Amino acid sequence: MRGYRHLIWAGLLAAVVVLIDQVSKGLVTDRIEKGEVVNVLGPLDFTLTFNDGVAFGLAGGGGIFVILLASVALVALGVFIASAPESNLTWIAGGLILGGAAGNLIDRVRLGHVTDFILFPSWPAFNLADCAITVGVILLAWSLIRGGMEERQDGEPRADGQ
16 A cells, blocks of 8 residues: 555545635635626736636537546546656645646536636636646656656666666
8 A cells, every 4th residue: 555655645635626626616606707807916816707628718619528538637647646656746746637637627527617717917717726737737747857867867777778
C-alpha cells in the first residue's frame, strides 16, 4: 500500500478541489443572474456564464463526446499518478488536475454545461476548477523538468542517451 500513498493524497486533494469548485459555482448561480457582471476588486469581476464546449468555449456543443474525452483523460491521469515516482509535487499537481477536471465533468453530466464566473478584462470567463487545472499543469511540468534535471546531475543518462 505504501506505493499508492501518493495516489491516495492526490485523491483527497481532488475531492477538496471538487467540493470548493461545486460550492463556489452554486453560490454564484444562486446570487448572480446570467450575464450580470459584479465587480469584486479592481479588474476582477464575477459573472454567470455557461460553457458547453471545452476550454474557453472551443468545440461548443460537444455533448457526449466532451464527456467521454474528459472521462478518458481522468482515468489516464489516475494511471499516470499511480505509476509516477513518489513526489509531493507530482501528487499535488495530479490532485489539482483531477479535482478540476472532475469538477467540470460533474457540471457537464449534471447540467449539460460548465458554469464559469471569474472574469478578467480581455479574458474569457473561467471557474475555480479551471484554476486548479492550470496550476496543476504548471506544477506537473515543473516536476517533470526538475526530475529530468536531477537525473542529469546524478550522472544518469538523459532521455536522449547522452
